Amino acid sequence: MERESIARRLTRPCAGGGEVARLLLPAAVLVLIWVGTYLRLASPETRSGGAAFGSSGPKNYTSSSSADRLLGGLLSPDFEASTCLSRYQAAIYRNRSPYSPSSYLLHRLREYEALHRKCAPHTALYDRSAAVLRSAGGNASAASECQYVVWIPHNGIGNRVLTIVSAFLYALLNNKVLLLHIPDDFTGLLCEPFPGATWALPADFPIRDLFRFDTKAPESFGNLLESKDASIDSRSYVYLHLPWYYGDWDKRFFCEDSQRTLRKVPWLLLKSDHYFVPSLFLVPEYADELRELFPERSAVFHHLVRYLIHPSNEVWGRVTRYYRAYLEKADERVGVQIRVFDNFWVPFEKMLEQIMSCLLGERLLPKVSENAVAATSIDTKVKAVLVTYLKPDYSEKIRDAYYRRATTTGEVVGVFQPSHEGSQQTDHRDHNVKALAEIELLSLSDALVTTAWSTFGYVAQGLGGLRPWILLRHTQSPDACRQAASPEPCYLMPPRPEQCFGDGGGHAILRNVRQCEDEGGGIKLFD
Secondary structure (H helix, E strand, C coil): CHHHHHHHHHHCCCCCCHHHHHHHHHHHHHHHHHHHHHHHHHCCCCCCCCHHHCCCCCCCCCCCCCCCCCHHHCCCCCCCHHHCHHHHHHHHHCCCCCCCCCHHHHHHHHHHHHHHHHHCCCCHHHHHHHHHHHHCCCECCCCCCCCEEEEECCCCHHHHHHHHHHHHHHHHHCCCEEEECCCHHHCCCECCCCCCCCCECCCCCCCCCHHHCCCCCCCEHHHHHHCCCCCHHHECEEEEEECCCCCHHHHHHHCHHHHHHHCCCCEEEEEECCCCHHHHCCCHHHHHHHHHHCCCHHHHHHHHHHHHCCECHHHHHHHHHHHHHHHCCCCEEEEEECCCCHHHCCCHHHHHHHHHHHHHHCCCCCCECCCCCCCCCCCCCEEEEEEECCCCHHHHHHHHHHHHCCECCCCEEEEECCCCCCCCCCCCHHHHHHHHHHHHHHHCCCEEEEECCCHHHHHHHHHHCCCCEEECCCCCCCCCEEECCCCCCCECCCCCHHHHHHHHHHHHHHHHEEECCCCCCCEEECC
16 A cells, blocks of 8 residues: 555646656656565565576465475474474475485484484493493404494585585495584584484594594505505494595495495594595495485485584574575575685686676576666566675675666666685684575575585585586686586595496496586586
């Protein structure tokens, strides 16, 4: 009613004559456009997410009636919702997933949760297993009822999430329990994913200073193999060195004979910074189990990351406040994740040109008009662009372009950037809180643009079930960007299949593992 009364007053004939009305009409139209857009953005009924990218109607943040709060059965209902708001709220904020978990995956997750409760820290079985480390002097004298994979963090937040998911799938395949070594800079960022038990490694864990383990560690699996140590399968623990700078002997971790050996070791300490799941699909012994767990190979990470990664209330509060303040009222949300690597440095203007070529060429954003003002209706469509980058340069340029000129379609484009830290500061907790919040915000997009090689982007696309447009390195392709076939991340630096000598490298199931879109030497899961 208010909108109608304003329009009626602005267009009412003037008593002073038609000439005055003619002069005032252009101004009245502009005021109508502004008022209509303002009222529309301020209206509580306005819905974020446009039809162009598959939005699904109004969001109700106080109820999950319009969303599957348990993610198709991935999540257990056995949690107090208030302790971790993101666990059951995330489904309301994100678009509905196009993927459904298999019944067998749900069955195995419930089995794993039972195993985790039985073997978790502060249980008698855990204490018994930890005692083996204290007294065995490097050797396990008896079989342990509970076996463990201990995750050691390495590099940034994206790398950490990718490797948590990878380590969990490895633990699941081998009936081992995943525990996280959580440093101060990572404390309080994630909720516990398993009901009734913690996944945090206790502070009194018998092996001290886990960060000391690296390439030269005598306990590393690669070094033990190279030295032809025959006692590997009787040791109480073995260190698995799997970061990008791992050696040929370390890479034999992915060979079938190595898996059989490591299955006998009660404690495996694992450090990586990559999504190594695709190489697990090349181990013939796991083929049948993986096929039953994940009939859709393109959704492996999507299912597991939504099962495991739930931001704490501190992080989720940042996500929801920012979303509702800046992004919620838009018709469509476009996430743009930018990363310029030191070893693949790109001049600013060239990178900006590539970003805009992708956004405009793929019709994710409208072109800018030559005119400062374009004819627009009251029901102007609004697009919100969320930019994540360590500096404000790109978002300011994009914002300025759409602020100075109208668009050829009449759409209004708003550009937002939550933070610009200047540099990556993984050892600072507040930096990691912001980073995780921005990954979550990107995952709420209707369309997503990411940077080749970026683990930050990989996590966002997996959480959102999104097929991103990848900004390719200039040496790869003349195209500005290419849309990914699935939300699956790339394993950027995998071992070669022939690394396993006589194992055959999993050629029977190689059809599901192919070259990535953003890295010729990387491998990725495909249907």
